[in-house]
Each structure stands twice: as structure tokens, then as C-alpha cells.
Amino acid sequence: MAEGVKPRVKAPKKASAGEVVTIKTLISHPMESGQRKDGSGNPIPRSIINRFTCTFNGQMVIDVTLEPAVSTNPYFEFEATIPEAGALEFTWYDDDGSVYEDSKSIEIG
Amino acid sequence: MKTMILMAATLVLAAPLAIAGGPDDDTLTINDDIEIVTKTDAPAHLDGLDTIYSGWHFRDDGTQEMEMDDFDNPGMIFVDMARDTWATPEGAAGKSCADCHNDPESMAGVRAVYPKWSEEAGEVRTLQMQVNACRTERMGAEPWKYDAGAAINMEALLASVSRGMPVDVAIDGPAGETWARGKELYYTRYGLLELSCANCHEQNFGNYIRADHLSQGQINAFPAYRLKNAKLNGVQGRFKGCIRDTRAETFSPGSPEFVALELYVASRGNGLSVEGPSVRN
Numbered sequence: 001m002a003e004g005v006k007p008r009v010k011a012p013k014k015a016s017a018g019e020v021v022t023i024k025t026l027i028s029h030p031m032e033s034g035q036r037k038d039g040s041g042n043p044i045p046r047s048i049i050n051r052f053t054c055t056f057n058g059q060m061v062i063d064v065t066l067e068p069a070v071s072t073n074p075y076f077e078f079e080a081t082i083p084e085a086g087a088l089e090f091t092w093y094d095d096d097g098s099v100y101e102d103s104k105s106i107e108i109g
Numbered sequence: 110m111k112t113m114i115l116m117a118a119t120l121v122l123a124a125p126l127a128i129a130g131g132p133d134d135d136t137l138t139i140n141d142d143i144e145i146v147t148k149t150d151a152p153a154h155l156d157g158l159d160t161i162y163s164g165w166h167f168r169d170d171g172t173q174e175m176e177m178d179d180f181d182n183p184g185m186i187f188v189d190m191a192r193d194t195w196a197t198p199e200g201a202a203g204k205s206c207a208d209c210h211n212d213p214e215s216m217a218g219v220r221a222v223y224p225k226w227s228e229e230a231g232e233v234r235t236l237q238m239q240v241n242a243c244r245t246e247r248m249g250a251e252p253w254k255y256d257a258g259a260a261i262n263m264e265a266l267l268a269s270v271s272r273g274m275p276v277d278v279a280i281d282g283p284a285g286e287t288w289a290r291g292k293e294l295y296y297t298r299y300g301l302l303e304l305s306c307a308n309c310h311e312q313n314f315g316n317y318i319r320a321d322h323l324s325q326g327q328i329n330a331f332p333a334y335r336l337k338n339a340k341l342n343g344v345q346g347r348f349k350g351c352i353r354d355t356r357a358e359t360f361s362p363g364s365p366e367f368v369a370l371e372l373y374v375a376s377r378g379n380g381l382s383v384e385g386p387s388v389r390n
Contacts, residue, residue, distance in 0.1 A: 004190060006186075006189065008180065010180045024180055024181070026180070026186075028186045028189075071339065072339050073183060073186060073339070075183075
């Protein structure tokens with residue numbers, strides 16, 4: 001179980017209908033690649049976030065597969081068109097089975 | 110280093126570089142709110158420089174931009190960790206930092222005046238030494254190793270609440286002797302390459318050292334998140350790296366020599382804003 005994992009999201013609270021907004025996400029995570037060895041020469045098992053998704057009102061916005069080469073604290077910045085008021089749901093899937101979630105609601109105005 | 114997936118990159122900074130390798134003309138405002146003085150007149154005691162620049166001016170626009178928003182600044186992750194530590198009781202007394210000091214925000218201004226003479230201890234203390242004195246004397250907890258992760262994170266938290274305030278370390282009075290010692294160290298050549306701090310950071314700032322820009326070596330922006338090692342780096346660890354690069358045996362972080370040097374180098378930045386945690390390469 002990776003320690004100190006904390007998802008963060010920055011998204012606007014309001015958008016006009018059809019506006020393209022920028023969304024930033026960051027999750028603090030060591031992203032242990034599985035390639036390193038500890039002090040006594042034993043391999044450190046891989047422990048990474050392997051998938052990240054964002055949905056808007058149930059519709060997929062982005063679905064990312066992460067590989068061991070991705071650095072610590074993975075950061076994503078992407079754009080989404082907001083057609084109506086609703087909620088963005090963010091989900092990160094950890095190798096150890098943990099699922100981290102966050103959500104942001106966006107109003108039309 | 111952050112994994113950046115940029116679908117649309119907007120350059121906030123458009124000002125061109127003044128001269129290759131030299132400080133640029135950009136201005137730094139963090140979160141559209143905290144205005145940072147990154148360029149000002151050198152303090153009176155400093156003969157070798159007319160204008161002092163934060164190391165921020167010597168980085169490229171992409172790196173500079175990361176520091177303009179707390180969400181984009183990877184150093185703030187470590188500040189968050191220190192916030193948790195701040196509120197967690199530790200040691201025999203069962204106290205946390207918050208029990209005496211309330212919110213971290215109550216410590217605004219503290220980072221700006223350290224290293225500072227401690228009357229009770231009869232020595233100049235860096236911020237980390239003062240935190241450790243709190244831990245051992247008031248909390249009954251184990252001191253943190255100098256420049257250890259937890260110690261630097263705490264230093265970053267204390268720096269973050271002082272951002273925008275001018276660095277103002279005292280160089281006279283009881284601290285004068287330590288300051289003079291630090292100044293001597295600054296101008297002493299070390300190592301097989303026979304380089305002093307001043308050879309690079311006073312006489313050659315703005316020039317290239319191999320493929321990188323030489324800054325003035327200001328420490329107003331420490332702790333610094335370095336893209337090369339994806340963590341916060343302390344001032345004295347940086348000193349050690351510099352002296353190592355002259356091919357010398359270095360002093361250790363936490364040693365009296367480095368404490369004196371930290372006071373002196375901090376005083377060279379009197380007038381610049383506290384900027385940490387900063388982002389550098």
C-alpha cells in the first residue's frame with residue numbers, strides 16, 4: 001500500500017454551455033517502477049497508478065493507461081467541453097487494488 | 110518530475126531573455142496574489158553586486174511558470190505533508206506544533222529573519238535548528254536529521270506562509286561574529302579547482318557553467334523543488350553540492366561552517382522576497 005497518496009484536482013466552478021475548460025489533476029504517489037533494488041539488493045516490487053479516468057455525467061472524458069516509466073506524482077492537464085451543468089468524476093487505480101476518487105461539480109453560468 | 114500531458118500550452122511569459130544566460134525581465138506573482146520581489150538593490154554591506162536577483166530569473170519560462178501557481182508547483186505537495194506533521198502530536202510531551210503555535214500561518218515572517226541569533230542557546234540558529242530545539246525541548250521528540258525529508262518539508266511550510274515578505278536577517282550584534290565567519294568562507298577558494306563561492310556567483314553570474322546558467326546563488330527561494338531529483342532540496346545540501354563540485358572535501362549540512370555560510374548568504378539576499386518552495390531545474 002503506497003503511503004501519502006492524495007489526489008488533487010483543479011477545475012473551474014462555472015463555465016458557459018459548450019465552453020472548453022482546462023482541468024488539472026495531480027496525485028501524490030511514489031510510482032515505484034519495480035526496476036529498483038533496496039539496500040540489501042532485493043528488488044522493490046512495482047507499485048504504480050496504472051489507470052486514470054475522468055468522466056463528466058457518466059460520459060468518458062479521458063482514460064489513460066500509465067506505465068512504470070511515468071514519474072512520481074503523476075500530473076495531467078487536459079481540456080473538456082462542458083455542454084451542461086454536472087459533475088466531473090476522477091478515478092485513479094493503484095496496482096495494489098486501491099481506488100482513489102475525487103469529484104468537482106461545474107455550474108453553467 | 111511531473112508528467113506533463115499538455116494538450117494546449119499557453120505561454121504566460123512572453124518577455125525575451127535580456128542576454129543569453131543572464132537574468133530575464135519577467136516578474137513573479139504567485140497565485141495571481143502574492144507579489145514576489147525577485148530583483149532589487151543589493152544590501153549596503155555587499156560590495157560585489159549592484160543588483161540582486163532571485164535564482165528564478167535564471168530559469169526558463171516553463172520552469173518559472175510552474176512556480177506561479179500552487180497547483181503547478183510540485184513543492185507544495187511537500188508543504189501539504191508538513192501541514193499534516195504540524196498537527197500530529199509526537200514525543201513524550203504528547204504535543205504537536207499546532208498546540209503551541211496554532212495555525213502555520215501564525216508563523217508568517219519567521220522564515221524571513223532566519224538564520225538568527227538565539228539568546229537562550231548563545232548561538233546562531235537556522236530554521237531547522239530552531240525547529241529541532243522545539244522538538245527536543247518542548248515536545249520531547251527525536252530531532253530530525255539535518256536536511257532530512259521531514260525537516261525540509263517543515264522548512265518549506267514555514268517558508269510558504271512567509272512568501273512575499275522581504276528577507277531581513279540581522280548581521281550585526283551577537284550574530285556579527287558568525288556572519289563574518291560566513292563571509293570569510295564565501296570568499297575562500299576551496300578544492301582542486303580553487304573556486305570560492307564568489308568566483309561563480311558574484312563574478313560570473315549570468316554566464317554559463319557548462320550548459321547551465323549561473324545564478325547569484327541567492328537562497329531566498331529555498332527550499333527548492335528540483336526537477337532533477339523530484340524533491341525539495343535544502344540550502345546546506347546545495348552548499349555541499351557546490352563545494353563538492355570544486356573537488357573539495359565538503360563540510361556537512363548542520364555544521365557550524367555551513368550555519369555561518371547560510372547566515373552570510375541569506376544576508377546577501379536581504380530585500381528579496383521569501384519565495385520557497387521554489388521550482389528549479
